[in-house]
Amino acid sequence: MTTDKATSQAQRSRPETLGKRLLREHAEVALSSWIRLWRTPITNLLTWLTLAIALALPGTLIIMLNQAQGLANQLHTSNQISVFLSLQTSSEQAQAVAQQLQQRTDIKQVTFIAADTAMQEFSLASGLGDILQSLTDNPIPATILVEPQLKSADAIGLLAEQLRQQASVDQVLIDQLWLQRLQAMVHTSQRATWVLATMLALGVLLVMGNTMRMQMESRREEILVIKLVGGTDAYLRRPFLYSAIWAGLMAGSLAAIIMTLALTLLQPSLTDLASSFNSTWQLHNLTIWHWLVTLFGSCGLACLSALLTVQSQLRQIQP
Amino acid sequence: MIQLEQVSKRYANKTALDHANLHIPRGAMAFLTGHSGAGKSTLLKLIMLMERPSNGRVIIDQQDLSKLNGNQIALHRRKVGLVFQNHQLLEDYSVHDNIALPLKVSGYNNLDAGRRVRAALDKVGLLSKEKQLPRVLSTGEQQRIGIARAIVNKPRLILADEPTGNLDPKLSAEIMQLFEQFNQVGVTVLIASHDLSLIERLPHPKIHLHQGHLSGAFIGSN
Ligand SMILES: Nc1ncnc2c1ncn2[C@@H]1O[C@H](COP(=O)(O)OP(=O)(O)OP(=O)(O)O)[C@@H](O)[C@H]1O
Numbered sequence: 221m222t223t224d225k226a227t228s229q230a231q232r233s234r235p236e237t238l239g240k241r242l243l244r245e246h247a248e249v250a251l252s253s254w255i256r257l258w259r260t261p262i263t264n265l266l267t268w269l270t271l272a273i274a275l276a277l278p279g280t281l282i283i284m285l286n287q288a289q290g291l292a293n294q295l296h297t298s299n300q301i302s303v304f305l306s307l308q309t310s311s312e313q314a315q316a317v318a319q320q321l322q323q324r325t326d327i328k329q330v331t332f333i334a335a336d337t338a339m340q341e342f343s344l345a346s347g348l349g350d351i352l353q354s355l356t357d358n359p360i361p362a363t364i365l366v367e368p369q370l371k372s373a374d375a376i377g378l379l380a381e382q383l384r385q386q387a388s389v390d391q392v393l394i395d396q397l398w399l400q401r402l403q404a405m406v407h408t409s410q411r412a413t414w415v416l417a418t419m420l421a422l423g424v425l426l427v428m429g430n431t432m433r434m435q436m437e438s439r440r441e442e443i444l445v446i447k448l449v450g451g452t453d454a455y456l457r458r459p460f461l462y463s464a465i466w467a468g469l470m471a472g473s474l475a476a477i478i479m480t481l482a483l484t485l486l487q488p489s490l491t492d493l494a495s496s497f498n499s500t501w502q503l504h505n506l507t508i509w510h511w512l513v514t515l516f517g518s519c520g521l522a523c524l525s526a527l528l529t530v531q532s533q534l535r536q537i538q539p
Numbered sequence: 540m541i542q543l544e545q546v547s548k549r550y551a552n553k554t555a556l557d558h559a560n561l562h563i564p565r566g567a568m569a570f571l572t573g574h575s576g577a578g579k580s581t582l583l584k585l586i587m588l589m590e591r592p593s594n595g596r597v598i599i600d601q602q603d604l605s606k607l608n609g610n611q612i613a614l615h616r617r618k619v620g621l622v623f624q625n626h627q628l629l630e631d632y633s634v635h636d637n638i639a640l641p642l643k644v645s646g647y648n649n650l651d652a653g654r655r656v657r658a659a660l661d662k663v664g665l666l667s668k669e670k671q672l673p674r675v676l677s678t679g680e681q682q683r684i685g686i687a688r689a690i691v692n693k694p695r696l697i698l699a700d701e702p703t704g705n706l707d708p709k710l711s712a713e714i715m716q717l718f719e720q721f722n723q724v725g726v727t728v729l730i731a732s733h734d735l736s737l738i739e740r741l742p743h744p745k746i747h748l749h750q751g752h753l754s755g756a757f758i759g760s761n
């Protein structure tokens with residue numbers, strides 16, 4: 221091997237360092253496999269789109285759910301307890317209850333909403349004004365919003381239990397409970413999305429592997445001849461790895477574009493939904509960071525599958 | 540240069556070589572003859588490491604081939620020029636790129652490779668065909684391109700498997716003259732052929748293969 225190198229070096233015009241030579245060889249192969257991509261543009265485009273959709277679907281869900289989790293965490297600061305008084309309670313009695321609650325040391329703040337006020341707000345918000353007007357009795361009870369002193373779930377639960385025992389209290393709702401449910405829902409969706417993402421990543425590996433296998437099959441002759449004239453596995457692997465890198469980059473870019481479009485379409489309706497929770501939350505579109513992760517992830521998957529396939533195919537194709 | 544020691548090669552229901560001994564010295568030119576299916580290609584394949592012997596050792600240029608693995612196989616093949624009967628040129632490569640292949644795999648840049656490719660083309664007398672695709676060339680020209688590819692790396696050993704199989708007598712004689720030219724500058728040449736009428740007119744030693752046994756020139760004693 222050393223004598224072989226030495227003689228061939230001596231016969232060349234300019235001696236090249238190993239690093240320079242590798243760099244030149246890689247550049248040549250990168251370029252030639254890029255050119256080769258455009259020999260069958262339609263087939264390649266379809267493969268890239270398939271891969272892009274498989275990447276964009278979990279990608280969009282992950283970005284949305286991560287932001288939804290941010291929203292749920294932001295709402296977490298609300299420890300409010302809503303106390304609904306029974307309908308029989310008079311306005312004076314209700315106010316008395318509110319004042320009494322204000323005295324308690326475990327309560328930070330009390331907001332009293334009289335039955336009439338609650339009714340007005342509701343008829344405005346619901347647009348059912350006329351129908352509600354025609355009712356003789358007000359169906360909406362007076363409500364006291366209680367902000368507890370302590371923030372722990374246990375303390376809030378205990379307070380709610382005590383409030384429930386009070387005379388003229390009809391129902392006690394802890395805001396935290398539905399928040400917890402919301403958070404649990406977001407959390408479960410996130411997990412489901414990761415399961416989905418794993419399955420689709422596996423799909424990407426398989427599609428990519430199959431593409432590589434077909435490429436190598438169509439270049440079987442070439443591989444055989446290169447093996448016979450002394451091409452190493454590394455040399456034979458190179459064009460296929462570069463074609464995988466290019467496919468990964470193309471599929472990744474397409475995936476990022478699809479995700480951007482999907483998020484743009486979803487943005488208005490999600491912002492509306494958030495504002496119904498009194499939140500100014502906004503769905504943000506793809507950042508440069510998301511682009512990079514998508515491109516690298518896509519490239520990584522393509523390379524991994526190419527490495528696995530190409531290695532096993534090279535072992536099979538023997539002169 | 541080529542040394543076989545007690546080499547056997549058995550396929551499922553055929554013994555191609557049976558305890559064969561052979562020693563072809565450096566710089567020799569020899570013919571390997573035998574009827575179809577005798578095992579001529581098998582012997583060349585053992586030298587190219589396309590097959591492994593069932594028994595015995597194949598030693599090329601003092602290198603025991605049984606010890607070679609992975610990349611060493613590739614490096615060994617670079618030292619041997621191989622000419623096929625059916626030329627094995629790549630259809631979507633130009634003549635130039637076909638011949639440059641052995642150089643590209645060992646890392647030549649385009650400038651140096653181009654120089655060597657043209658030198659090889661010049662030797663086989665087809666310098667004007669550099670840019671063409673192999674399929675527009677005649678069978679004889681294709682065979683000579685195949686030879687140019689085998690010698691472009693300046694190997695010390697050339698193997699040819701039926702290099703004149705598809706050619707008329709005149710072209711065959713020209714091809715043999717090419718091999719003789721390479722041999723005159725010191726390259727060891729081994730040509731498998733059953734074109735007896737052609738071989739008999741040439742003054743080179745003949746090795747005969749029959750039912751797994753070698754006879755004739757260069758037969759090592761054991
Ligand atoms: N991979 C294989 N598996 C099984 N049998 C094989 C294999 N390769 C060759 N053979 C058998 O070994 C014998 C020798 O084959 P080989 O190709 O070496 O003959 P040959 O002398 O080159 O013949 P020809 O002159 O027709 O080219 C043949 O009978 C062939 O059928």
Ligand SMILES: [Mg+2]
Pocket residue numbers: 579580581700
């Ligand atoms: Mg044969």
